[in-house]
Amino acid sequence: MATSNNTIVKFEKVGIRYGTGPEVLRDINFDLAEASFSFLTGVSGAGKSSLLRLMYLATRPNRGLVTMFGKDVTTVTRNELPAIRRNIGVVFQDFRLLNHLNIFDNVALPLRVSGAPEDVVDKHVSELLTWVGLADHLKALPPTLSGGQKQRVAIARAVIARPRLLLADEPTGNVNDAIAVRLLYLFEELNRVGTTVVIATHNEALVDRFGHAQLHLDKGSITHRRVEPNS
Amino acid sequence: MGPRSDLPLSDNPAIRILPWIIALMVYLATLTLAGGLLVATMADEWSRSLTGALTVQVTPTKSESSVELDARVAQATRTLLKTPGVKSAHAIPLAEISAMLEPWLGPESNIADLPLPRLIAVTLDRELDREALAQRLQKTPGAEIDDHEYWRTHLVMFLRSLEIVAVIMVSLIGVTTATIVVFATRSGLAVHLEVIEVLHLIGAPDDYIASQFQRHAQRLGFIGGVAGGVFGVATLLGLSTLAGNLDGAALPSFQNWHWPVLAALPIASAYIAKWTARRIVIRALTSMV
Ligand SMILES: Nc1ncnc2c1ncn2[C@@H]1O[C@H](COP(=O)(O)OP(=O)(O)O)[C@@H](O)[C@H]1O
Ligand SMILES: [Mg+2]
Numbered sequence: 001m002a003t004s005n006n007t008i009v010k011f012e013k014v015g016i017r018y019g020t021g022p023e024v025l026r027d028i029n030f031d032l033a034e035a036s037f038s039f040l041t042g043v044s045g046a047g048k049s050s051l052l053r054l055m056y057l058a059t060r061p062n063r064g065l066v067t068m069f070g071k072d073v074t075t076v077t078r079n080e081l082p083a084i085r086r087n088i089g090v091v092f093q094d095f096r097l098l099n100h101l102n103i104f105d106n107v108a109l110p111l112r113v114s115g116a117p118e119d120v121v122d123k124h125v126s127e128l129l130t131w132v133g134l135a136d137h138l139k140a141l142p143p144t145l146s147g148g149q150k151q152r153v154a155i156a157r158a159v160i161a162r163p164r165l166l167l168a169d170e171p172t173g174n175v176n177d178a179i180a181v182r183l184l185y186l187f188e189e190l191n192r193v194g195t196t197v198v199i200a201t202h203n204e205a206l207v208d209r210f211g212h213a214q215l216h217l218d219k220g221s222i223t224h225r226r227v228e229p230n231s
Numbered sequence: 232m233g234p235r236s237d238l239p240l241s242d243n244p245a246i247r248i249l250p251w252i253i254a255l256m257v258y259l260a261t262l263t264l265a266g267g268l269l270v271a272t273m274a275d276e277w278s279r280s281l282t283g284a285l286t287v288q289v290t291p292t293k294s295e296s297s298v299e300l301d302a303r304v305a306q307a308t309r310t311l312l313k314t315p316g317v318k319s320a321h322a323i324p325l326a327e328i329s330a331m332l333e334p335w336l337g338p339e340s341n342i343a344d345l346p347l348p349r350l351i352a353v354t355l356d357r358e359l360d361r362e363a364l365a366q367r368l369q370k371t372p373g374a375e376i377d378d379h380e381y382w383r384t385h386l387v388m389f390l391r392s393l394e395i396v397a398v399i400m401v402s403l404i405g406v407t408t409a410t411i412v413v414f415a416t417r418s419g420l421a422v423h424l425e426v427i428e429v430l431h432l433i434g435a436p437d438d439y440i441a442s443q444f445q446r447h448a449q450r451l452g453f454i455g456g457v458a459g460g461v462f463g464v465a466t467l468l469g470l471s472t473l474a475g476n477l478d479g480a481a482l483p484s485f486q487n488w489h490w491p492v493l494a495a496l497p498i499a500s501a502y503i504a505k506w507t508a509r510r511i512v513i514r515a516l517t518s519m520v
Contacts, residue, residue, distance in 0.1 A: 058432060078437075078517065086434035096429050100239040109237065113435035157433075 006034035007067075008165060008196055009055060014064030016050055024050050026220050028064070032198065034164070037191045039207045040200040042217030048200035049093060051217065052167050055198070056090045057081060069164070086114055089158035089195075091168035095150050097142040103153045104129065104138040110161040128156050132186070147174035155183065165196045172203060184210055237430060238423050238440075240447045245418035249448075249504075252411050253455030254462070257500050260404045261463025261493055265485075267397025268492065273483040274390035277383055286377040287311065287320075287351040287368065295346075304349045307374040310367055311351065316359035323350045350377075408500060412448060412507040419444060420515050427516070437516040445509040452504025456497030464493060 009032040017023045025047045032038060040048050053059045054066055057073060066073045069087060076084060089110070097106050104125055111121045129135055132152040142150055151174055158166060168187065172180035184199075184206065191197045201207065207214055214226040240246055289304050304322045311320035328347060329336075336345075361376060368374045420427070430440055471485065 056432060058428075081431075082434045082436040085432060088434075090432060096425075098237065098426055098429065100242070101237065105237070109430070109435075110433050112237075113430065113433055113439050161434075 007031045008034045008069055009198075010065075010067040011054075012065040012067075014054065014061045014066055016054065016059065016062050023062070024220050025054075025217075028222055030215055030222060030225070032165075032196055034196055035191065035194050037188065037197045037212040038199070039210075039212055039214045040198055040217065041202065041204060041207055041214055043202055046217040047220050048202075048217055049169055052090070052169050052198070052200055055165070056088050056167055057085060082113075086110065086161060087164045089161065089163035089166045091151075091154045091158045091166075091171045093169040093173065093200075095142075095154040097150060097153055097157070099142050102139045102141055103134060103145070106142065106153055107156045107160050109157060114161065124160060125156075128160055132156050148179055151175060151183070155186065159190055159195075163195065166190060166198070168197070168199045170201055171199060172201060172206060177206075180206060181209075236443050236447065238419075238426055238443050238447075240419055240423070240444065243415075243419050243422045245415050245422075246447070246451070249411065249415045250451045250455035250458070253408060253452055253500050253504065254459035256404050256408045256411075257456045257459030257496050258463045258466075259459075260401050260496050261460055262466060263397055263400045263404065264493060264496065265463070265467050265489070267394055267401070268489045269483045269485070270390050270393045270397065272486060274387050274394065276483065277390065278387045283355050285353050285355065285380065287353060288375055288377045289349045289351065289371065290373040290375075291346045291348065292373060293346070300349060303371050303373065304351065307368060307371040308351055310370060310374075311353055311364075314359070314364055314367060316355055316357050318354045318356040320351055320353045323352055325349075405499070405503060408452075409503050409507045412452070412504045413511055416444060416448065416508045416511040417515070420512065427519075431516075431519070437513055440516060441509050441512040444512045445505045448508035449501050449505035453497060453501035456500035459500075460494065460497040463496075464490075467493075 009030075011028045011030050014028040015023045015026045028051065040051060042048050050059075054061060054073075055068065057068070057076070060066075060074060068084060071080075071084065097103075098109070101109075107129060108121045108125045111124060116124075126135070126138070129138060132155065134149065134152055134156070137145065137149065142153065145153065151171060155168070155171060158168070166187070171187075172183055175183065180203070187197050187199065188210075215222055216225065217223070287307060289300070289307055291300050308320050308322055311317050328350065332347075365376055368376070427440055467485070474484075
């Protein structure tokens with residue numbers, strides 16, 4: 001596995017709460033090296049999605065320090081946000097596809113928001129959708145797709161702009177084990193070309209089968225870590 | 232099909248109704264502005280005829296022969312011609328006066344028998360002191376300056392105020408249009424919050440999102456504006472056809488340059504819609520994460 005000492009995500013004593021409730025994450029410390037592959041595990045409600053949201057800058061920590069690509073997120077200005085977010089691909093737990101756009105346009109979004117010319121968009125999106133086996137559905141609207149197909153669209157959208165960091169929230173939640181394994185091969189493929197991958201899942205069997213680094217969340221704290229083995 | 236949009240903006244009833252309201256606003260603005268332009272034309276015409284000319288009237292006394300009256304008219308004309316500032320003065324011939332009165336008195340009447348006042352048309356080469364002139368004319372009994380200029384001045388003032396009212400009304404219609412766009416845009420923002428958040432998380436800058444709203448608003452503003460403008464101009468043409476049937480020397484008519492001014496209204500509505508939507512969206516997005 002390609003590893004480098006280049007840290008792209010760093011959490012120091014991070015805590016977060018929703019409203020006036022208790023902290024759902026507390027004293028979180030970890031860092032991710034560039035081009036690493038990690039699982040984020042924990043039972044439902046452990047705080048996996050909250051941790052990912054901090055990484056894709058949808059929320060800011062209530063305390064502690066989150067450093068993304070060498071930048072303290074609390075000092076990031078509004079104008080700098082889009083550029084940072086374009087380095088991050090996210091597969092949302094509920095996909096968050098835009099239902100009024102066909103799957104081609106959904107997958108094309110990250111390229112278009114960064115101003116890519118249409119011929120480039122055409123080429124890349126068609127290629128990627130062919131690769132994930134959806135070439136026949138370019139004009140389909142998301143509501144007409146099965147859960148597994150939506151998942152692949154969501155993944156394609158997350159990776160189309162070749163992000164440096166890929167965050168996937170339960171990407172295997174809606175598919176059977178055979179497809180889950182195939183999706184993980186896809187993530188490994190991306191990781192091999194240098195993308196840092198973080199996959200949140202409560203499927204421990206899958207994690208054991210792939211054996212990458214593991215961050216385990218329990219009651220809001222990271223209680224268990226496995227360092228990435230060399231394969 | 233308009234340009235590609237990532238937001239289903241036309242799904243929103245508050246936005247769908249926008250072109251209709253804008254059409255109504257532009258219709259009202261077209262009629263109001265047209266009224267203002269006509270009033271301005273009329274005021275210009277009246278005020279042009281105000282300066283540089285006046286009329287002196289010589290009233291006949293009882294049992295005065297027409298020869299005696301002619302002599303007094305000649306005297307008054309001489310007085311006028313000697314007054315500095317008077318460029319020309321000539322008595323309007325009796326034949327001309329009788330031609331003017333014929334529709335009322337009939338062709339048979341013998342005008343020379345009637346005690347009609349005589350008129351002297353005076354042109355001026357500069358403003359002159361009316362008081363002084365009136366003084367000089369006292370030499371000729373029954374001669375006085377016709378003071379229709381007084382009400383003309385007031386008429387022109389009245390027309391100018393109508394012009395200002397028209398300008399204020401058109402501005403208020405513009406402000407109302409902008410306000411409607413504000414509410415439609417806010418509702419659009421609220422309805423599409425989910426999509427906007429996804430676009431943000433994907434890395435869309437505020438400008439990208441705002442440009443989708445503003446493009447859409449501009450299109451609706453233009454479509455509604457053109458519709459309202461076309462109906463407005465059709466109404467005006469209908470009215471001016473009706474007015475043409477009247478013997479309307481006193482009615483002002485549209486000048487060629489009026490039409491492009493009216494045609495600018497739909498363009499203005501498109502820009503009002505565009506820039507209002509942009510300002511509202513940028514302001515709202517700036518307060519989001
Ligand atoms: N938007 C929210 N408002 C309030 N509480 C929330 C919100 N999102 C998550 N939580 C709470 O935070 C805790 C962690 O949730 P989450 O991060 O979604 O965990 P996981 O993804 O591991 O299931 C849960 O107790 C959940 O109820
Ligand atoms: Mg979750």
